[in-house]
Amino acid sequence: MxxxxxxxxxxxxxxxxxxxxxAYFNQPIQIETARIGExxxxxxxxxxxxxxxxxxxxxxxxxxxxxxxxKPTEAGSTxxxxxxxxxxxxxxxxxxxxxxxxxxxxENLSNLLNERNIIRSTRKEYRKTKNPNEPQLPPLLYxxxxxxxxxxxxxxxxxxxxxxxxxxxxxxxxxxxxxxxxxxxxxxxxxxxxxxxxxxxxxxxxxxxxxxxxxxxxxxxxxxxxxxxxxxxxxxxxxxxxxxxxxxxxxxxxxxxxxxxxxxxxxxxxxxxxxxxxxxxxxxxxxxxxxxxFKDRRSQKSIFIKGGTALISGDYNNPEFTYSAEIGVRWYFNPYLNLNASINKFELTNENAFSEGFNAIGVNAELTLLPFEKISPFFFGGIGVVNDDDFDTSAFKFQYGGGVEYLISDNIGISANVSQHLVLNDELDNIAQGKRDDQYFNFSLGLNWYFGKPVKKDGVKN
The missing domain is CATH 3.40.50.10610 (ABC-type transport auxiliary lipoprotein component)
Structure with a gap:
């Protein structure tokens, strides 16, 4: 207990x-004396x-x-x-x-003028009897x-x-x-x-x-x-x-x-x-x-690298997570839209059934939703080609995905993203079975380097 x-x-x-x-440990427990204002x-x-x-x-x-x-209160206002x-x-x-x-x-000019009139009246009476040479009241500042x-x-x-x-x-x-x-x-x-x-x-x-x-x-x-x-x-x-x-x-x-x-x-x-x-x-x-x-943040050109895992979704059971590495470049047309191209090296594996290395080239259009803030979600989609390590088989693919990027400085950003790659044939895992084409997923963390001055909203470099 x-x-x-x-x-x-x-x-x-x-x-x-x-x-x-x-605030909690400085609770008032006794009467406080008056003090000079903060x-x-x-x-x-x-x-x-x-x-x-x-x-x-x-x-x-x-x-x-x-x-x-x-003043607002819970019952309305007072x-x-x-x-x-x-x-x-x-x-x-x-x-x-x-x-x-x-x-x-x-603010209270009438009070001041009234007091000066009292002074003049008093001095006038005093001057008649005791001090005829007393000076006049000085004028007010304007x-x-x-x-x-x-x-x-x-x-x-x-x-x-x-x-x-x-x-x-x-x-x-x-x-x-x-x-x-x-x-x-x-x-x-x-x-x-x-x-x-x-x-x-x-x-x-x-x-x-x-x-x-x-x-x-x-x-x-x-x-x-x-x-x-x-x-x-x-x-x-x-x-x-x-x-x-x-x-x-x-x-x-x-x-x-x-x-x-x-x-x-x-x-x-x-x-x-x-x-x-x-x-x-x-x-x-x-x-x-x-x-x-809000600030013009991302420059027109950037290089990125990504590392993470790949997971196949094909004709075999029990897919396993394997490595994935990617490097590429971006070109911003405006703060919201960019075109990027990348080379991806990864491996796809099914337990006790299939394991093979692959290379892929992809081109994507990417949309940055909050380009003027440090943290922004983004979405992308595009086309590409995937080959095995021996370049014996090749296939076209479509890919799409999204993620979040955080700018740790004006020139460096880190990102986390996930993408799905839809291969346009059913032979990626060397077996054709069923009606659905093979596909795979990438889960990765990325590092982005930006070069040059930021691109303004109208597309002109700042």
Whole structure:
């Protein structure tokens, strides 16, 4: 009984470790004191941008929640909004952290003007009686640029899923959900009203849940039941902060690139900053929803080798797996379609009845279904000729098959595939029997080398 109990503990522990034991073993068990707010992953990047020659005075009247989205619940929704209504304050904090901007108060401008009127009124009375030479109240700063925009989208449940299993009273499950917010930020010139720059940033919000349980009778009238689990939700406020900070970073760098403002740094440092941003922007433009990164990957020419097993399906019983080796070349007409030719050396065997070596030449048209991703299924079909080692017999054949390829780098890919070869006679195993022609199968692993630059979707080399 104790051995089984230890197995249960081990299973539950493994499940917790796989799902992130940090959240589980840091459960709150006491009241925490107030502390300074957390930084996001972008905050440090924003602070490390080279300083400007002259900080830009900007005004932010309102950075609004434009989603109109209420917080979703299992029963529908509540009157509580899905995202924070204090995005203006978050934006001003990001502007201060960057050291690139001097934000001035505009959100509650009426309060500021009212207080200045009180100061003027008080000084006027004071000046009459005690200090007639007191200076006037200095004028307010005015902004050369106004920052506008807002949180324009909150999409809930863009991905949901989970996994669970139960066996002999032991079970566990995990669930996840992903939401997404979208932020737009634009800079407007106060002298001309021209929109100088607009940037767009999105950020996902992840929620995860894990539970594990045990339910079993350990002996007569003795029931053991245990359950544990946790739920982890990414704070929406931190997600909004990170998105706004990333928008400010993008606005600064794109403004440097377009010479809207000057940076106090060496030309090499500026070029490096802009170059890194261009690479990041290019990756973002080639990344679709759900973090699927699309890229021109496979070049026009490639060489491949394959190794695996062959299995005959002929007139004898008890076929056996034997060796198979193949080498060939590919030529891509576009990222989806290529033509390949190969030479195949293999052996076909039936137990105690037939064993012989063969050579085959084949030409195939191959379709790659997901050419812009690292992993892609493919299908092929074509014609060929198969000969025995002595070249005494030859036969035409049709072949077709499919597989999956994974690119471990821009030039090297590995693949696993299976193919069926339909020989156009019934004498491959030296016996003609029945109405069906002979055939054989290949199961192989392959290594692909790609040469040159990737082929773009329109067929022009990138």
């Amino acid at each position: 104790y051995d089984k109990f230890y197995k249960v503990i081990a299973i539950i522990s493994c499940a917790l470790l796989l799902s992130g034991c940090g 930084d996001t992953e972008v905050t440090e990047i924003l602070r490390n941008i080279p300083p400007p020659v002259e900080p830009v005075v900007v005004g932010v009247y309102k950075f609004r929640d434009q989603t109109g989205q209420y 009157f509580s909004t899905a995202v924070t209504q204090g995005a203006t304050t978050i934006l001003i904090k990001a502007l201060e952290d960057s050291k690139w901007f001097v934000p001035i108060e505009r 902004a050369g640029i106004i920052l506008e925009g807002g949180i324009v989208s909150y999409d809930s449940n863009i991905i949901t899923g989970g996994l669970g299993a139960r066996y002999f009273g032991i079970g566990g499950s995990t669930q996840y959900r992903q939401d997404r917010i979208t932020v737009y930020l634009r800079a407007v010139s106060t002298s001309s009203g021209k929109i100088l720059k607009t940037v767009y940033v999105s950020k996902t919000i992840l929620s995860q849940a894990l539970d594990a349980n045990f339910f079993r009778y350990v002996k007569f009238r003795r029931l053991l039941e245990a359950e544990t689990g946790f739920t982890k939700n990414e704070p929406a406020q931190l997600a909004v902060s990170e998105a706004i900070e990333k928008a400010v970073e993008s606005l600064i760098i794109e403004g440097i690139e377009d010479k809207l403002w000057a940076v106090k740094a060496e030309p090499e440092k500026i070029n490096e900053l802009i170059g890194n941003y261009k690479v990041e922007k290019s990756e973002a433009q080639n990344t679709a929803l759900y973090d699927r990164y």
